[in-house]
Amino acid sequence: MTSGPRTATGEIIGILGGMGPAATADFYAKLVATTPGTSDQDHLRTVIWSDPTIPDRTEALLGDGPDPTPWLLHGGRVLREAGATVIAIPCNTAHAFVPRIADHVGLPIVHMIGEAARHLTTLRPRIHTVGLLATTGTVRAGLYQERLESFGIRLALPDAAAQDAEVMAAIHAVKAGTRDDTATALLTRSAQRLTEQGAQTVIAGCTEIPLGLPADAVEVPLVDPALILARALVCRARAAGTAEQDDGGAMYCTQYVT
Structure with a gap:
């Protein structure tokens, strides 16, 4: 059994972002900073869909703007088609719409608020x-x-x-x-x-x-919460790597996944 980071796995993180762009960039920086490792190869494979055209989530919830669900659903499907195996949404307000897309994107969503x-x-x-x-x-x-x-x-x-x-x-x-x-x-x-x-x-x-x-x-x-979400994704990927390499993983991450 080898030691060290276990991130070179089949897990590919899909970031459904653009809400807003600066927050998405900050979240990816936190994901990188949270990942243990000493080389490029120790880090997580990641697909980022940053779509700032997604309608404002607060306006939608207050009845003052369009429903962002179609944009979120499209973004989730783009990530799936790009090879993502799990989705993270670094926007708190967007989680109000997660129940509307969770059963339709075909991938688990790690729930930041949970x-x-x-x-x-x-x-x-x-x-x-x-x-x-x-x-x-x-x-x-x-x-x-x-x-x-x-x-x-x-x-x-x-x-x-x-x-x-x-x-x-x-x-x-x-x-x-x-x-x-x-x-x-x-x-x-x-x-x-x-x-x-x-x-x-x-x-x-x-x-x-x-x-x-x-x-x-x-x-x-x-x-x-964005930092907590980043840590959860790293834990999930490393646990997957442990399971793949050690026939049953010596690591377990309790997660809120939809």
């Missing part, structure tokens, strides 16, 4: 209250509320005014390519209010938020 919720249950001391910074679409769809409540974790949210004037304003700024002190100050202010509500950790529940909010700007741990 992975983040499971991660929170592993933290010690035990987490009872979590703050969430996310798009209004993610909040309204209850994507984190539903999963965290099943674990007995209370969710603290910004009030309506802060959600619009701080969180969404900062997200739009990052999407527009503006990563300055103003966006950071807005997100920091909202995060501070969440800690005042008792949040023991804050979820960066939009993949643009880590681009505008450094972890050290928050007085409690900042949980990045």
Whole structure:
């Protein structure tokens, strides 16, 4: 039996991205950084479909824009035809539409929000209250509320005014390519209010938020679901490699897969 990274397997990661492009690029950088290895050959084979024409997910959920499901379904099929064996979607709000495509793309989808919720249950001391910074679409769809409540974790949210004037304003700024002190100050202010509500950790529940909010700007741990998703994909690929090479894998990854 050999030791070391087990990523040269039949597993091919398909990234369904473009929501937005900077967040997709950041996610791939996290996937690379999370993969252990000393050479190119140790890394994961990856197919990226970055489609920024996918309609805005929050607008769709609020009834102000077209349904992005056809675009997401098409992207999933493009990834499958390109050889992907599993799909990752580095967009929190897009997960509201995953149930509509999961049975039609022909590939498993590793669920970023499910992975983040499971991660929170592993933290010690035990987490009872979590703050969430996310798009209004993610909040309204209850994507984190539903999963965290099943674990007995209370969710603290910004009030309506802060959600619009701080969180969404900062997200739009990052999407527009503006990563300055103003966006950071807005997100920091909202995060501070969440800690005042008792949040023991804050979820960066939009993949643009880590681009505008450094972890050290928050007085409690900042949980990045995109990073957790990257780690889950690496674990999955390495487990597959162990199983292929060792006739039964000495590694097991608990995952939320649709």
